Amino acid sequence: MRQAISSLPPTQPHAPIDNPTQEEIADNFSSREWGIEKGKESLTTIVQPVLSSRRVQIGNPMPVYGSILIKGHSLAMNDRWFVKEDFCRSDIFCGQPLHFFAVYDGHGSALVSSLCRDLLHIIVAEEFMSVPCMGSIGRGTTEDGSNAVDGSSSRLSQGTHQRGSHENVWEDHIKRVMENSFKRVDQAALYSCMSDGVLNICKSWPKALNTTGSTANVAILTPSHIIVANCGNSRAVLSWAGSAIPLSHDHKPNRQDELERIYNAGGKLKYRNGLPFVNGILKMSRAIGDYSLKEVIISEPEVSLIERDTGDVCLILASDGMWDVISSGLACKIASECLRDGSPPTATECPSQESPIMDEAEELFPTKSALASSILCRLALGRGSSDDITVIVVDLREGNERQ
Template sequence: MSKEEESCSKCLHACRRRIEIRNFSNFASDMFSDIEIQRRVEKRTEASTSEVFSHDKRRRTETLDTPLLATPTALSPESLSSFSTASSDGETQFLATASSSSLVLPAVTPILFGSVSLSGRAREMEDAISVQPEFFRTQDGSTRLHFFAVFDGHGGSHVSALCKEKMHTVLAEELAALAAEEMDEHVWRSAVKRCFVRMDHLALSACACGRVGQPLCRCERSGIESEIVGSTAVVSIISEGSLLVANCGDSRAVLSRGGKAVPLSSDHKPDRPDELARIEAAGGRVIFVNGARVHGILAMSRALGDKYLKPVVTSEPEFFIRERTPEDECLILASDGLWDVLSNELACSVARKCLAEGGPALSTEDISSTSSAAEEANVNDGQKPEARCSMAAALLARLALGRRSTDNISVIVIDLRKR
């Protein structure tokens, strides 16, 4: 074979090889392309499945994480020393969740309330407010109780602050201890009376520095500074069918029923005939110094704390129990900073107008210190019921300030209307 033929043969062989390589390359490219496409499809399908699973998981997690018992708020109470509004919306949410999971629970009407607490023209803030919707319920859920209280401190604020922090907890413990019995008037009285006894012991063992239950506290504020501190307490326990008021001191509870003011407490003043007799029987005296005072010092005959005046000044509360009726409109609990300058009738009239549909808006520019205050307020038809409760409390406090109240002013307005 000549060199030319050999060269031509090599050229043809190389050409065929290039063609084979090119064909194989195209085949491989197509093969890998198909594999890549298949891989992408599988990946997309997998991602879609993962997304569906993830979404379903989130949905199930949200359902599982939904609390069965939501804590109420007004109501968080935001700081109750300023302003709060609430309804037991937590229970409404609970019932909605329960119905979706086929649980059967007794229907509960949310309780609406508003509160305000002001230092007013006093130098120190010694008042305290406690609002605890559904603080206690029986095991079967048939009885649910709401706790409302106003504490008016004197000589300092640590006893009223202690009552705000502890009293509803102590009362719940006492009610739980009697839970085997039917929740009737006798049980309520017994539990509340024992609660006041325990709270008085705590108040007597509390030091002005904040320590509780340490009678031998040796801080610089122990001794007389802690012994002259006390607090009133007006407490209301409300259920679906009844309300109880326990009062110790000169704070007051007034019920608005059928357009009339119904007092649910009686101020414990030293010159009240029965209180005067009790004080003298205990070896005490009532001396008139800027009004009737126990030993010329304390302007009330009952209070929590006040160690230096025991046993003349007692912590035993007086009870008033009423069945709720369709005529009930609202309940007002307030310290004497309000009641010293406002009559029961005027306070109830203002609260009723605030709670009514189209009641007065929260505008105090045109409010005078006369009995026509509620009549002169502006009208706002679009306010929610819970907002009207807060509006009523704030309006009453503002009216007391306008009438030159010199004490702390604390007010709770509770809507008792059936909805």
């Protein structure tokens, strides 16, 4: 079975947090300002026409994707999503473009999810650019399309792949980049204010920041790999050759390793309507923000890597508003059906144009990825989801290059 190489979750007690000063955080952010290089976000279906993909993608063109964000029964929309084409070119990937996809599910308010949307990709790019050049360790392609690593990597599903020291170093660098990035945005969340911006303590602080936080589910497409970093209960799943491959695992309080960590850190679980909550407050065991729970709610992501393959169909990132009522397998099956070869649906085969799921240009499902994301959202609503729902479907099939 094809599997991703994953970071193992910590089982030891989490060390008490030593909150940084504003000056220390300012140093971490270099000269960057909160909010630059904002990506595209909308409350409706947005589609960006672009590409796709073992295989090593020469030049790593951007995949076609479709996304949708729908408000649930709460008073405010707290979900955010972000997509950035060619957000970084690092020596570790031989200068090839990398593409950034993320879902942020906020709770308490949209303060932290908005902060993650505006900052995290910038921080990740900075961290990647700070990795020293490792020559042939960075698995990607050179300008002439040749492999940047000696020898070919066998498929992870074979179970016989011998990971050399160079590959271990490469994977360790990526894991460290993502962990440092999540730590930095978490520090920013502890010292931010919706009205005054990052690094300005809110006048109502710490009350306003005590119980506001966000998940962060990030996927980065390299020429040869998919990198996923996850913190919280949003999820990323890969549809490959008829199978659903989990690229992240939900951080829920009753997950055995998370439960042990919470108890070891002095936390406890309380149940409401049959669901476990950390200290009776939060239904996830990891998150960005949540100042009042910082000793038990950590921001450390679990990081997974998987090689891109010709059997890859699509990548799905979504908030728990969808995953609570739709299984990974069903989501992959639906998305794969939407993307399969054949004539795309016409407007008469889709919901009426009075539907709120339309883009700003009043175009109905301009791509199959957009159709897939909206169908998954509609199914979640039909199955009774009352939470905010965010879905991104990335078309990874070979031959869908932008003309």
